[in-house]
Amino acid sequence: xxxxxxxxxxxxxxxxxxxxxxxxxxxxxxxxxxxxxxxxxxxxxxxxxxxxxxxxxxxxxxxxxxxxxxxxxxxxxxxxxxxxxxxxxxxxxxxxxxxxxxxxxxxxxxxxxxxxxxxxxxxxxxxxxxxxxxxxxxxxxxxxxxxxxxxxxxxxxxxxxxxxxxxxxxxxxxxxxxxxxxxxxxxxxxxxxxxxxxxxxxxxxxxxxxxxxxxxxxxxxxxxxxxxxxxxxxxxxxxxxxxxxxxxxxxxxxxxxxxxxxxxxxxxxxxxxxxxxxxxxxxxxxxxxxxxxxxxxxxxxxxxxxxxxxxxxxxxxxxxxxxxxxxxxxxxxxxxxxxxxxxxxxxxxxxxxxxxxxxxxxxxxxxxxxxxxxxxxxxxxxxxxxxxxxxxxxxxxxxxxxxxxxxxxxxxxxxxxxxxxxxxxxxxxxxxxxxxxxxxxxxxxxxxxxxxxxxxxxxxxxxx
Amino acid sequence: xxxxxxxxxxxxxxxxxxxxxxxxxxxxxxxxxxxxxxxxxxxxxxxxxxxxxxxxxxxxxxxxxxxxxxxxxxxxxxxxxxxxxxxxxxxxxxxxxxxxxxxxxxxxxxxxxxxxxxxxxxxxxxxxxxxxxxxxxxxxxxxxxxxxxxxxxxxxxxxxxxxxxxxxxxxxxxxxxxxxxxxxxxxxxxxxxxxxxxxxxxxxxxxxxxxxxxxxxxxxxxxxxxxxxxxxxxxxxxxxxxxxxxxxxxxxxxxxxxxxxxxxxxxxxxxxxxxxxxxxxxxxxxxxxxxxxxxxxxxxxxxxxxxxxxxxxxxxxxxxxxxxxxxxxxxxxxxxxxxxxxxxxxxxxxxxxxxxxxxxxxxxxxxxxxxxxxxxxxxxxxxxxxxxxxxxxxxxxxxxxxxxxxxxxxxxxxxxxxxxxxxxxxxxxxxxxxxxxxxxxxxxxxxxxxxxxxxxx
Numbered sequence: 054x055x056x057x058x059x060x061x062x063x064x065x066x067x068x069x070x071x072x073x074x075x076x077x078x079x080x081x082x083x084x085x086x087x088x089x090x091x092x093x094x095x096x097x098x099x100x101x102x103x104x105x106x107x108x109x110x111x112x113x114x115x116x117x118x119x120x121x122x123x124x125x126x127x128x129x130x131x132x133x134x135x136x137x138x139x140x141x142x143x144x145x146x147x148x149x150x151x152x153x154x155x156x157x158x159x160x161x162x163x164x165x166x167x168x169x170x171x172x173x174x175x176x177x178x179x180x181x182x183x184x185x186x187x188x189x190x191x192x193x194x195x196x197x198x199x200x201x202x203x204x205x206x207x208x209x210x211x212x213x214x215x216x217x218x219x220x221x222x223x224x225x226x227x228x229x230x231x232x233x234x235x236x237x238x239x240x241x242x243x244x245x246x247x248x249x250x251x252x253x254x255x256x257x258x259x260x261x262x263x264x265x266x267x268x269x270x271x272x273x274x275x276x277x278x279x280x281x282x283x284x285x286x287x288x289x290x291x292x293x294x295x296x297x298x299x300x301x302x303x304x305x306x307x308x309x310x311x312x313x314x315x316x317x318x319x320x321x322x323x324x325x326x327x328x329x330x331x332x333x334x335x336x337x338x339x340x341x342x343x344x345x346x347x348x349x350x351x352x353x354x355x356x357x358x359x360x361x362x363x364x365x366x367x368x369x370x371x372x373x374x375x376x377x378x379x380x381x382x383x384x385x386x387x388x389x390x391x392x393x394x395x396x397x398x399x400x401x402x403x404x405x406x407x408x409x410x411x412x413x414x415x416x417x418x419x420x421x422x423x424x425x426x427x428x429x430x431x432x433x434x435x436x437x438x439x440x441x442x443x444x445x446x447x448x449x450x451x452x453x454x455x456x457x458x459x460x461x462x463x464x465x466x467x468x469x470x471x472x473x474x475x476x477x478x479x480x481x482x483x484x485x486x487x488x489x490x491x492x493x494x495x496x497x498x499x500x501x502x503x504x505x506x507x508x509x510x511x512x513x514x515x516x517x
Numbered sequence: 518x519x520x521x522x523x524x525x526x527x528x529x530x531x532x533x534x535x536x537x538x539x540x541x542x543x544x545x546x547x548x549x550x551x552x553x554x555x556x557x558x559x560x561x562x563x564x565x566x567x568x569x570x571x572x573x574x575x576x577x578x579x580x581x582x583x584x585x586x587x588x589x590x591x592x593x594x595x596x597x598x599x600x601x602x603x604x605x606x607x608x609x610x611x612x613x614x615x616x617x618x619x620x621x622x623x624x625x626x627x628x629x630x631x632x633x634x635x636x637x638x639x640x641x642x643x644x645x646x647x648x649x650x651x652x653x654x655x656x657x658x659x660x661x662x663x664x665x666x667x668x669x670x671x672x673x674x675x676x677x678x679x680x681x682x683x684x685x686x687x688x689x690x691x692x693x694x695x696x697x698x699x700x701x702x703x704x705x706x707x708x709x710x711x712x713x714x715x716x717x718x719x720x721x722x723x724x725x726x727x728x729x730x731x732x733x734x735x736x737x738x739x740x741x742x743x744x745x746x747x748x749x750x751x752x753x754x755x756x757x758x759x760x761x762x763x764x765x766x767x768x769x770x771x772x773x774x775x776x777x778x779x780x781x782x783x784x785x786x787x788x789x790x791x792x793x794x795x796x797x798x799x800x801x802x803x804x805x806x807x808x809x810x811x812x813x814x815x816x817x818x819x820x821x822x823x824x825x826x827x828x829x830x831x832x833x834x835x836x837x838x839x840x841x842x843x844x845x846x847x848x849x850x851x852x853x854x855x856x857x858x859x860x861x862x863x864x865x866x867x868x869x870x871x872x873x874x875x876x877x878x879x880x881x882x883x884x885x886x887x888x889x890x891x892x893x894x895x896x897x898x899x900x901x902x903x904x905x906x907x908x909x910x911x912x913x914x915x916x917x918x919x920x921x922x923x924x925x926x927x928x929x930x931x932x933x934x935x936x937x938x939x940x941x942x943x944x945x946x947x948x949x950x951x952x953x954x955x956x957x958x959x960x961x962x963x964x965x966x967x968x969x970x971x972x973x974x
Contacts, residue, residue: 196867
């Protein structure tokens, strides 16, 4: 497996190599063009003029006379040598004034004889000097009788260009080395945090959620680390809630079961003829079983809700009817607990489209809670109000209230508050889910020792 | 990413700075970066010896002087000569100069080599209009070369000849001088003892004399002389060389009239100069309608002379349209002139075509085209056949002409391709349908290419 570090290094290296070689090639090409092309053009410009002058003013003579004449009219140019050659390439005149043995056969000469002028760059025969030569035909009348050849040495340009090449390569190499070092350092810095995240994630795999990412930077990796920290915190919280829930539920389930078990044993060992006691016992067993059933239903609903399997069956129904129904249903319970309940709604409250049973379930849950946490002689107010687009139902009690710290968590799953009251801790969460499934919202306001108000807002025409 | 500068970064940036500084120093160390490409051009390197000699020569020239090349002589167009004058294996340098401030001052300096250093031995300064002639020759047979120089005079084309030699003190001594018009160093009697041939022409008096001088015992003395026709415009050519297997001679081409000339060939016979072409040198009869120069045209080492003649079958043509044949003649001891070659010349396009030998007297020539672009060669027997056409085609017409020849079933050979002119030889595919006498005149591609020559001047 290739590490990110080596991948980064490799790609940086190639990019730098590419860019550096591209730029140095371009630069060297430009320099080459500037010096060689520039020299060529400047040289050609000068010798063009000279050859034109020679052919114009030294016209009707023999080649030897031309050579002599050209020698008399040499320009004072220290950058070139001038020679006059015959058509076989033999050097007739050399501007230095010496007799030259042998003949020249570079391509510029043949070309000049053929086409009037020719140029050539190459190594000169005698000493391999890098030479640029321009040759021009010398005419007598219309025909070429010889060649005047201008030659200049490119040695100084070669030297300079070579220096430029060396310098460019050195700088390029330097840039490559320096960039490599920088990218080595940068990739180490980038990979370090990733390794730390892996360490943290490995700890989570082993179930240790206490480990935290320590990266305090502000880049993406650091943010990921912080997200992982939050995730670990959430997992820890949920874990804690789950544990509490399980113990609560077991406790809640055991209470009715203990009661049922107790009564059944009492009845089995007791006098079956004592009709009153028998009825009491059976009634308690039935009630406790109902309670158990209710709790199990809640749990089932909740798990369906979790799995998104909770189905809604919306119908159109009268809100006032449901409220009075609830009041009647709770009357026995109210009598038992000594809590009073009032309903408050006007005639315009009208109808709503929603799942009637689920809404009823929500309200039962809320009223049940309100009664549960009310003091004796306390008042529970059930109020409904029709607004333009929504129905607002409030359940208000004057009970213990909720501490501000708990209020936020109240509607999350498995949270039970500090009270020792019985309950699965999922009622409120379930109620909230149901309301939200209708497209509505549920909120809570409370003050410790003063009371609590739960507000449900349901759209009049919910799209379930 | 938030980059903080820590220790590592500092180290890296220091390295980068170092590298950049090194590169910049290398770059700027070149120091010639500020030069333009043209300023970087230098003259190609001379040999060290030549450059030393040149340095020394230039140092010793009189003020305001520059090097000049003698107009005539057996050597190349050279101003600085490196020669062994004493015949002792030691070389001297002779360099000719002209004073730019005084057009009548010319001369030469002689340098000698001493322990690897070149130093001036002596200097000769001649009031004259220029250097006409230079040759080294051992005239007196003492094993040392004399310096023979000719200096241009003013009017009447008279020049001054001077003979100098280096004495034991390595100083120049004037051994003799005389006036001349044309000067040659030659050996007409073949005794390996060179003489001076002095052609003197007085353009005013219209008299001319050819004389042979010898230089013995420090004296210039006239051996023999021959009066020549002096009613001429000048000399187109005065040249010495072998004129037969055994004999050295001198060929003189004198301009007369508008552009005609006559040719003389001088040899030395029984101690006397003799013109073998003209019975009476004062009334020469070897004329040519145009000035034609002699040369060793067939490369056998013997000078041929050129006689222009009208090709057979052109009797009706006016002079202006006459395609002259140049007949090259070799002189032989019996006095007979032997034709060795027939050539056709195109001076305009500077080529020569040597006709195959079997065409002699069998082929007639005719110009065609408005500007005589073409010359055609036809058998005398049958004017309907073109044996060969040599045509100068402008490059613009090349494709069109080529197409035409192909259509006509003609072969063609490119003889010379220039910038805007193309010279091409065109000849028929085959002459099978003609009589044997015509057929035998057919020219091959090889013969054509061999016969076509660029003219050299």
